[in-house]
Amino acid sequence: MRTSTHLYGQLFNQLSQHSRVRDLRHLKALAWMVSALLYSGELNLAAWEPYVLSRAQKAQSTERRWQRFMDNNRIRVMAIYLPLVLAALSGWKQQRLYLALDTTVLWDRFCMIHLSVVCCGRAVPLLWRVLEHGSATVAFEEYQPVLRRARWLLRHHQDVMLLADRGFANHELMKWLRRSHWHYCLRLPCDVLIHTTRRYPLKVGTLYPPLGEARLYQNVGLWLDGEHRCNLVLATVQGAKESWAVVTDEPASLQTLWQYALRFQVEELFLDSKSGAFELQDSRLRSATALERLYLVAAIALLFATSQGMAVQLAGFRQQVDPHWRRGISYLKIGLRWLQGVIHKGRTLLPCVALLPNDPQPCFASLKAKHHYYDHIWFERVRSIVCKPCHTLN
Template sequence: MTTSTHLYSQLFDQLRQHSRVCDLRHLKALGWMVSALLCSGELNLAAWEPYVPSRATKAQSTERRWQRFMGNCRISVVAIYVPLVLVALRGWQHQRLYLALDTTVLWNRFCMIHLSVVCCGRAIPLLWRVVEQGSATVAFEEYQPLLRRARWLLRHHPDVMLLADRGFANHQLMQWLRQSRWHYGLRLPCDVLIHTQRRSPSMVGTLYPPLGEARLYQNVGLWLDGEHRCNLVLATVQGAKDAWAVVTDEAPTLQTLWQYALRFRVEELFLDSKSGAFELEDSRLRSPEAIVRLYLVCAIALLYATTQGMAVQLAGLRQQVDPHWKRGISYLKIGLRWLQGVMHKGRKLLSPVALLPQDPQPVFASKRAERDFYNQIWFTRICSLTCQP
């Protein structure tokens, strides 16, 4: 058995054990696509032909096989992918689950909405949707189906916190979060009106503290009506591009800023999908439904390579692929390098593990990077205020 066939066999076993499909041939095609993506590093249908054994004598025949998969409306992305993620999260019942909501634009024509799980310095795709528009700003109605599905899927997780950037702070989302009993950390635009101790509402931008200071507001009212009450943390950090204004339903502390900063892990997910690991924008698909199924291949590869990297870490084999004394690259990169070694150096293909709820070794590229990380945020003054409704 060749190494690519061995990799395919492990992927297919995982898919057949957990995923639900109406035709087993769909899983076979998907297993070969994920295997070819891990070998080639290109999310391009034409680049997978050398890595897939087939009786076809023409490359066009192999590519048409993938095209039929992308255009098959009988293939349910949720039924295939979500069970894999839930199995990977089986040890997280007593762990707070941070969900990052964000968007990315492809070719200035399609907007992909991502709902991801923050895990060990990275974000793992959970649910996604593609809408045909050139703007990264989406209405609540566009991502509400993702939130409702996530609420049902994560109903056994008692502690869930949603993190989102300025484009998602609106009345409808706030009301939905309150009804769902999810915690949240949302950044506000500078022009949002809030009700504090003053008689009239003020724009958030006029309340930013001086450089190196933070202000903690309890029980502020949002927008012109002031009906939605929450807590607010304002901070101006040395070296940051903009001041932060983060609203939360929990007590306002400096921990709120740390929690919101976890949202930036999804930016690294976008980088891995587009250029860091796979070349999403090199695909020539121009249909929202086909892009959703294409990203299914990418999401499974991201999840599989990440768990493979965690297996390498737990087995004490990290230094075979990571030149740093301590961990200096992500678990995704560790997993991808290990799989390349499986292909070309005869390394052993490790058994998949679940996603680690706690990172055994946080990643830093150097001692200086570690020192800068822990010393980058200092406040000379912290003020706490309580607002009366």
Template sequence: MSGPTQIYRQLFSFLRQHSHYRDLRHLIALGWMVSALICSERLSLSAWESYVPCRARKAQSVERRWQRFIANQRIDINKLYVPLVLLALKNWQSHRLYLAMDTTVLWNEYCMIHLSVVCCGRAVPLLWKVLEHKSAAVAFEEYQPLLRQARWLLRQHPDVMVLADRGFANHQLMSWLQQSHWHYCLRVPCDVLLHGPRQCPREVRQLWPSKGEALLYRNVGLWEDGIYRCNLVLANIRGVKEPWAVITDESPTLQTLWQYALRFRVEELFLDSKSGVFELEESKIRCADALERLYLVAAVALLFSTTQGMAVHIKGLRQQVDPHWRRGISYLKIGLRWLKGVVHKGRELLMPVPLLCHDPQPCFASKKAQKKHYNKIWFSRIRSLQCKAL
């Protein structure tokens, strides 16, 4: 049996066992598309012909098969993908789940909203939505359905924290988070009005601490009305261009900065999806609905390869594909290299494992990178202040 066929059969088995589908042909097509993507590492319909056995004699016939899939409105992305990622998170009920929310723009024409799970130095897609929108800033009404769906899907997870950048901090999101009883760690813009740190409301930019210092505020009011009360961490970190202003519902500590920094894992996900691994930006698809279905192929490949990489690490086989003495590449790339070895070297195809709750070996390309990571944030002075309620 050839390598691509082995990968396809395992993928098809998982899809058929856990996904909810309307037509078995949808699973067959999806399995071959994911297998071809893993082998080619190109999210391009025309690049998959050589990795899929079929009776068609013309490459155009094979490409049309994939075109019919991504144009098929009967395909329910959530019913196909969500059961797979929930299965991968089955061991996380007793651990905190960090959800990173962010947007990325494709070709200055489409905006993709991502809601991802932070796991072992990377982010794994949970839900996504594509809009015909030229800006990365989107209204609350556009991503509220994703949050509501995530709340229902993760109802068995009692400890969830949402991480988001400045573009998401608004009244509607704060109200929704309070009603949902989810924790949050959000960065706010420098022009947000704060009630409490001074006698009169002040903008965040007027309260920045000196370089290398941090201020911890409790019970701060936000915006002009000051209705929403939260805790605030202001940090002016050495080596960082802009100071950070991070709000949270939990006690303000330096841990708040570490939690917010987990949001940057989704940037690695964007890099892997768009140019680093799967080259989404080379896709010729120019339709929001079709892009959502095309990204389904990438999401399944990302999840499958990541869990395969974790299985390789647990089996003690990492050094066969990772030249570093300690882990120096992501589980995604470990999994992809192992799967390519299945195709070209006859390696054993391992059973994927659930996503690991704790990283047994954090990824650093060198000892210098490891030292820089742990010594990156130092403060010469830290002050904690209690603000009076209005």
């Protein structure tokens, strides 16, 4: 238990240094839960008992301790987590911040709205909200509070870009982004009407280019009124299931596709949370507020393990846990493997480092995967079209 206590001590020191709570006992319980999650790999309250030092003699007593934490309305999730993640992003002031907005559904009953920071091939949780809602599609009013809080938190960051899928492209979000002075890359559904060089608006789906071609539209009008002007990239990529239609406030280019593709890193985050690392699907909680507090444990563990993985990389110890010649697994997996070695092999628990704004060694599992990444998007033909504003018919 010495290594487990050591990890608990480091987590507690970090939490007490940054987080704001009404009762210090909340941080102690949280530090034990995060430590137990990192070692057990399960977001299940009953699975944490072997990794926690306590005076309790029965496993049921320990589980009730965690249950009281999940049901405690005095615990403010974001007051605990946000200072931690903002401290981890302290070196990003001069870097563009890519935020991925997405949703995931749990047990066809709960929908988690997730806003993440894209970082070194993965996404790190920033803000989240859980709704009792059985669909992944949510109204703007439901995720607007998440965006408003992010805007306030990142007010000192001058360059922020929002990445989102087709379910978020609507009038309200576009107006909000314009007022907030955020850049964006949003994918459009195929039935959205756009105003191009023609007299009448057309559906996006009718303009998809042939396989291996891309079209860059500058200054198109969106929806029937055509009042919102932006730039559009249409592309049909070899190997992709569907053609892409991505709008941005920046000049349309092939770089727009690369920026939008960063959004897929949040899918890896969902995979790590649900089955790849922490088994969120095995949780027995069926309350939206309790799930928000449970995900607080997961978010801190993700942030801490990613930071530990970056510390391992910077210290030159990566090859002790990564069998690839060059980095072939994520910093999260490197950190988790290193922490497992701390408890089982006596490795040193490294001090936490801030999240790296630039990846010192991109992750590729093989040379084939590397070539596939760099050679995946090739176009035989690229057209650029400038659209002039025109008056729509009443």
